[in-house]
Amino acid sequence: MRPTVPSCPTARRPQRASAPCAAPPSKSTRVERRAWWCRGLGGLCVLTVALFVAAVNKDSAIVRLQQHGVPVEVTVTSCLGNLGGSGSNAASYTCSGTFSLDGHHQTDVIDGTTTFHRSGSTIAP
Numbered sequence: 774m775r776p777t778v779p780s781c782p783t784a785r786r787p788q789r790a791s792a793p794c795a796a797p798p799s800k801s802t803r804v805e806r807r808a809w810w811c812r813g814l815g816g817l818c819v820l821t822v823a824l825f826v827a828a829v830n831k832d833s834a835i836v837r838l839q840q841h842g843v844p845v846e847v848t849v850t851s852c853l854g855n856l857g858g859s860g861s862n863a864a865s866y867t868c869s870g871t872f873s874l875d876g877h878h879q880t881d882v883i884d885g886t887t888t889f890h891r892s893g894s895t896i897a898p
């Protein structure tokens with residue numbers, strides 16, 4: 774007598790050797806999968822809101838500095854070109870410089886530099 778393998782008429786894909794007739798996913802499995810999708814979507818929404826709030830705060834800080842900041846004269850210490858997408862031309866420049874404010878010397882990156890500045894040159898406000 775031959776050993777018989779239970780048949781599974783609803784299966785449309787080949788069965789594994791360990792489980793010749795796999796049962797369809799239970800309702801609890803579908804509910805768990807949906808719960809994970811909802812958690813992922815909720816996390817993505819929270820991340821989107823957090824990044825939006827951070828961008829708004831950064832923009833408001835820039836506006837406050839532009840309206841109420843103290844203008845200083847900056848002496849350029851270095852200026853490097855940033856390459857464009859193909860790498861064949863300079864898209865912008867990253868320059869750093871020093872300035873004095875209330876008797877303290879500071880060194881920082883000069884934001885918004887679109888042209889090349891030689892070392893030792895000064896940028897007035």
